[in-house]
Amino acid sequence: MSRAQDLDAELMQQAIAARARAYVPYSRFAVGAALLTADGRIFQGCNVENASYGLTCCAERVAIFKAISEGAREFRAMAVVADTPEPVSPCGACRQVLVEFAPGMRLILGNLKGASRVTTPADLLPGFFGSQQMVPTGATAEGGGGPARDAAGGNGEGARGARLD
Numbered sequence: 001m002s003r004a005q006d007l008d009a010e011l012m013q014q015a016i017a018a019r020a021r022a023y024v025p026y027s028r029f030a031v032g033a034a035l036l037t038a039d040g041r042i043f044q045g046c047n048v049e050n051a052s053y054g055l056t057c058c059a060e061r062v063a064i065f066k067a068i069s070e071g072a073r074e075f076r077a078m079a080v081v082a083d084t085p086e087p088v089s090p091c092g093a094c095r096q097v098l099v100e101f102a103p104g105m106r107l108i109l110g111n112l113k114g115a116s117r118v119t120t121p122a123d124l125l126p127g128f129f130g131s132q133q134m135v136p137t138g139a140t141a142e143g144g145g146g147p148a149r150d151a152a153g154g155n156g157e158g159a160r161g162a163r164l165d
């Protein structure tokens with residue numbers, strides 16, 4: 001077995017373990033995720049439902065948000081698992097959150113029968129909306145200040161924090 005396969009298997013086992021803790025009294029559709037950070041930590045996530053259905057959070061986002069809140073910013077791989085006929089497919093909201101932090105990370109999707117496929121968040125969300133689309137153009141930079149805008153560097157002198165008055 002290659003190292004990548006060992007890693008995939010370890011992450012999948014942790015995703016299955018996380019799935020066992022899913023809070024899904026309404027759908028009974030349990031999902032587990034395990035996220036490997038660049039510094040070797042693994043954060044597990046399960047889906048968490050609510051009587052107010054729209055407040056439900058998926059396993060993938062729980063894992064990502066846990067990792068971010070613990071200081072992780074770089075991610076190597078994530079495994080996601082559910083009891084589905086084919087390897088589970090992350091929802092649109094999770095795809096958007098995953099590409100924010102790790103568009104190219106190894107994403108292992110599986111089911112309880114042992115089927116799996118490997119992809120990346122960017123491959124799952126072609127043409128995704130990202131910070132590169134928030135670059136200010138000319139004088140419209142006023143009022144900016146997010147990380148993406150700062151990184152873009154504006155349009156030369158006075159662009160950053162410029163006022164029109």
Ligand SMILES: [Zn+2]
Nearest residue numbers: 058090091094
């Ligand atoms: Zn989702």
